[in-house]
Amino acid sequence: MISLEGVSHDYGGGALFRDVTVQLEPGSFYFLTGPSGAGKSTFMKICYGELKPSTGTVTLLKRDLASMTRDDLAQARERIGVVHQDCSFLDHLTLEQNVALPLTATGRPISDSDLEDLMGWVGLTDRADAKPPTLSGGERQRAALARAIVAGPSVLLADEPTGNLDWEMSQRLLMLMIELNRMGTAVLIATHDLNLIRFAKAQVQARVIRIAGRTLQLAGAEL
Amino acid sequence: MSTGPIADLVVPKAGQNVWLVSLSAAAMAFLAVFALALSMSSARLADSWAQALSETATVRIAAQPDEIEAQTAQVLEVLRTTPGIAAATVMAQSDQAALLEPWLGPDLPLDMLPLPRLIEVTEFGGGPDRQGLRLRLAAEAPGAVYDDHTRWRRPLVQAASRLQSFALLSLVLIGGVMSAIVTLAASVALSANRQVIRVLRLVGARDRFIARAFVRRISRRALAGAAGGTALGMAALLALPDPGSAVPVLAGIGFHGLSWLWPLSIPALTFVLAWASSMATAFHVLRGVT
Incomplete structure (x- = not known):
């Protein structure tokens, strides 16, 4: 699905991480952890092609990121669901329209009942007609997750998807991601929340990787 | 929920530049109606002068x-x-x-x-x-001199033909200015909506979809403005006072019969021009937005 080979990324002042190699296989479930500023969000952005690495090879759905055109990248993103940390929306559209955006933007049909079910799953049925600026942080995160999965992606990349949610809602959303994973979707979640990782490991075979000391390491054996 | 109506909404409605397009299109269409009327009138005048003078002559006996x-x-x-x-x-x-x-x-x-x-x-x-x-x-x-009016006819026909050329040149200039305004408006609209473009790109929208979303809005505004300007221009031509036969040149400015259909092509042409200009601009700007 997505593979990084010998990837390094520099931010002017120096390397954020070096020589990272990882493969996100179909049906795999990963957690990405690490201290603030270690480069988790940058790593995620490289995984969906918003950033190009300083060195190394990134392969998105069997295509080399370096040789992809903007349309190639758009085509790849049809199959990659992303929950961004900043949860950007189109503020002039309703929440429901925002959630349906990946289908709208790629001309795919939208099933009203599926959309309603999804809005119900993330607990936003009552807020379907609300505009994003009126949403709370938690509501934005739930909407961002709904938007990321509405098109049935092959890969789900979620950057701190439960940071503003209570434990009950975090578990609910995690179960949604686990269900998707059981249906074959590869999942990568960047998070600080160790309880969330413990909860997931009880449900699914999840691997934990950690960015620390500018390298990527396997971790989480103790969890 | 169908994708069509939302696809039309992905670009925010707000923005003075879009109103600028409507206003400019209206003004340009208004001027284009007059330029077109002048062009057709001068062509008609040249023909009628040439025909009238070519069938008559005068013998002057001194x-x-x-x-x-x-x-x-x-x-x-x-x-x-x-x-x-x-x-x-x-x-x-x-x-x-x-x-x-x-x-x-x-x-x-x-x-x-x-x-x-x-x-x-x-x-x-x-x-x-x-x-x-x-x-x-x-x-x-x-003492008789046969004058077949050639010396009158030639400069009159030349003057009318030149007038027609100027009118056509005016139409080209009006089209050029309209195109420039649309290009500017499209560029401003795209630059002001970089966040919208980013979100659309992240959910898998291709450049063609993003460009169309902006172009549709601008082109429709241009069409609406041009339709208004054309209607106003045609009304103004209808309201021109009839100077009668005393000033035959002025009496000829305007459209006659089926030629009233010609100005109706102005809004359609404006739409095509706005579409082409804004589409080219959109693709150019999108190349620079990562």
Whole structure:
């Protein structure tokens, strides 16, 4: 699905991480952890092609990121669901329209009942007609997750998807991601929340990787 | 929920630049109606002048008072027997006075002036052999000069043709200015909505989808503005006061009959122009937005 080979990324002042190699296989479930500023969000952005690495090879759905055109990248993103940390929306559209955006933007049909079910799953049925600026942080995160999965992606990349949610809602959303994973979707979640990782490991075979000391390491054996 | 209506909404409605497009399109369409009317009128005028003058001629007889009647009779006889001449009529004194009135005023003492005698000639079938006719007139009536209006006709037709060229050039300039305004508006709209573009890109939208979302809005505004401007321009032409036959050039400006359909093409052309300009701009700007 997505593979990084010998990837390094520099931010002017120096390397954020070096020589990272990882493969996100179909049906795999990963957690990405690490201290603030270690480069988790940058790593995620490289995984969906918003950033190009300083060195190394990134392969998105069997295509080399370096040789992809903007349309190639758009085509790849049809199959990659992303929950961004900043949860950007189109503020002039309703929440429901925002959630349906990946289908709208790629001309795919939208099933009203599926959309309603999804809005119900993330607990936003009552807020379907609300505009994003009126949403709370938690509501934005739930909407961002709904938007990321509405098109049935092959890969789900979620950057701190439960940071503003209570434990009950975090578990609910995690179960949604686990269900998707059981249906074959590869999942990568960047998070600080160790309880969330413990909860997931009880449900699914999840691997934990950690960015620390500018390298990527396997971790989480103790969890 | 269908994708169509939302696809139309992905670009925010707000933005003064879009209103600028409507206003500019209205103004440009208004001017284009007049330029088109001028172009068609000048073409019509050139044709009518060329046709009217090409079928008429004048014989001017300047002779001593005691010879003028004899020379007039000789000229009429020559004209009567010349192939290509349909009719020849001596112009009445009252008609000559009417011709001179705009320059010399009314109550003209025509009897006191040494005016030449004028004979109006109507030609047919390409007219007479002018060179031969001039030689015959010189032999029969030395004071007669055959004037087929060529020296009047040529500059008049040239002036009308040039007027038509200027009008067409104006249409091209109007189109160019409209295109420039749309390009500017599209560029501003895209730059002001970088966040929208980023979100659309992240959910898998291709450049074509993003460009169309912006282009649709701008083109529709241009179409609406141009339709309003065209309607206003046509109404203004209809409201032009009729100067009557006293100023035939002014009386000819406008559309006649089915030619009123021509200005209706202006909104359609504006839409096509706006679509093409804004689409080219959108793709250019999108290349620079990562």
